[in-house]
Structure formats: structure tokens, C-alpha cells
Amino acid sequence: AQSVTQLGSHVSVSEGALVLLRCNYSSSVPPYLFWYVQYPNQGLQLLLKYTTGATLVKGINGFEAEFKKSETSFHLTKPSAHMSDAAEYFCAVRRSGGSYIPTFGRGTSLIVHP
Amino acid sequence: EAGVTQSPTHLIKTRGQQATLRCSPISGHTSVYWYQQALGLGLQFLLWYDEGEERNRGNFPPRFSGRQFPNYSSELNVNALELEDSALYLCASSQPGAIYEQYFGPGTRLTVT
Numbered sequence: 001a002q003s004v005t006q007l008g009s010h011v012s013v014s015e016g017a018l019v020l021l022r023c024n025y026s027s028s029v030p031p032y033l034f035w036y037v038q039y040p041n042q043g044l045q046l047l048l049k050y051t052t053g054a055t056l057v058k059g060i061n062g063f064e065a066e067f068k069k070s071e072t073s074f075h076l077t078k079p080s081a082h083m084s085d086a087a088e089y090f091c092a093v094r095r096s097g098g099s100y101i102p103t104f105g106r107g108t109s110l111i112v113h114p
Numbered sequence: 115e116a117g118v119t120q121s122p123t124h125l126i127k128t129r130g131q132q133a134t135l136r137c138s139p140i141s142g143h144t145s146v147y148w149y150q151q152a153l154g155l156g157l158q159f160l161l162w163y164d165e166g167e168e169r170n171r172g173n174f175p176p177r178f179s180g181r182q183f184p185n186y187s188s189e190l191n192v193n194a195l196e197l198e199d200s201a202l203y204l205c206a207s208s209q210p211g212a213i214y215e216q217y218f219g220p221g222t223r224l225t226v227t
Contacts, residue, residue, distance in 0.1 A: 009154075036218075043118065043204055043218030044157075090156065101147075101170055102216075106156035 002027040004093050006105035014113050019078040021108050023091030033074040034092040086112045118219035126225045135190040135222045139207030146188040152201040195226045
């Protein structure tokens with residue numbers, strides 16, 4: 001079985017500050033890992049994904065995430081928050097073999113203060 | 115390129131009624147996935163259709179069903195609606211061979227009163 005835990009249902013930062021959204025997973029086999037963003041009244045948009053290879057993954061809008069196998073983590077970061085980054089962020093994990101269906105975390109709402 | 119489209123945007127039903135939600139995937143995508151996003155629960159996988167066949171099903175009762183048409187569009191049916199079925203229902207699609215890269219539609223907000 002696989003599961004995803006996103007620490008903190010809400011994260012609040014000031015504009016220009018570092019963004020750090022935490023994601024820990026459990027998986028019995030090497031995982032594929034994803035971060036999605038959901039803006040109000042919209043569907044989910046893929047930010048970045050890790051499948052194999054380089055453990056530091058760069059995505060859209062200046063976000064990046066690092067796969068740390070020893071810590072079973074895939075935290076999402078951005079050096080400088082913009083007001084437009086305010087949204088709901090979801091981490092997801094999928095087994096590299098077997099079911100193609102990802103398991104999603106409960107989401108973290110990012111609030112950006114001016 | 116048009117994205118995944120869903121209709122209707124909002125749907126209000128009474129407990130015990132049936133709801134039908136529709137999804138059109140991106141052109142060239144053959145797989146369609148349905149998810150339920152209830153408040154505070156994240157996304158729960160409902161159904162996966164590929165090439166007209168149901169490939170996988172989440173942990174939902176049989177009153178949640180669907181189908182995929184020859185043009186790859188899909189329909190989700192929820193029978194005997196219950197209050198806890200109120201949620202945002204998201205549809206996603208993917209290309210053949212890129213099943214892990216899903217593109218999501220804006221969702222249908224179902225409210226059961």
C-alpha cells in the first residue's frame with residue numbers, strides 16, 4: 001500500500017519569502033512522486049514529477065522538489081513567494097509498478113501575505 | 115489545444131436522485147479518470163477508463179458507475195444520492211503510454227440537499 005502525508009493543512013508566508021511545503025510518503029516499491037497545484041475554481045495542474053534519475057526536480061513557476069529516499073520525503077520549495085502562488089497544493093505518489101492510480105495527500109493551502 | 119472539459123459546472127440534486135456528470139478528454143488522450151474531492155479529504159480515486167473499458171475502481175459503492183464512449187468522452191453516474199456525495203468531481207485524462215501524467219478538468223460541483 002502507498003500513502004501520502006502533507007504536513008500542515010495551511011502554510012502562510014510573506015511575499016518574497018521562502019516557500020516550503022512538506023510531503024512524506026510510504027511505498028513498498030520505488031515511487032513516482034508528483035506535486036499538483038489547484039487554483040480556486042480550477043482543476044489540478046501538474047507542477048513537477050519525479051520518476052527516475054536526478055533527485056532534484058524543477059517544475060513550472062519556479063518550484064522545485066527533492067526526492068530524499070532516506071527520509072521518504074518530497075518537499076516542494078520556491079525561493080521567493082509571489083501573491084499568485086496562493087493556491088492549494090497536492091502531493092501524490094504512485095508505485096513504479098502495478099496500479100497506475102496515484103494516491104493524493106489531503107492538500108496544503110498556501111497563503112501569501114503582501 | 116483544448117483542455118479537459120466537464121459539464122455541468124454545478125449540479126444541485128435532492129437525496130435519492132441520480133446525477134450524471136460528463137467529461138471530454140484532451141484530443142488524443144484515451145484514458146479518463148474520475149476523482150471525488152470532498153472538503154478536507156483530498157482527492158479520492160473513483161474510476162479509470164481506457165479504450166472504452168473500466169481498468170480500475172476505487173473504494174466506492176456500486177451506485178457510483180460510469181462509462182467511456184467510442185470518442186473517449188466519459189460519463190459518471192451516481193445513483194441514490196446521499197448528502198455525503200456532495201463534493202467536487204474531477205475528471206482527468208492521459209495519453210497512451212503516459213498514464214502517470216494526468217491533465218485535469220475544472221470539475222463539477224455536486225451539491226446534494
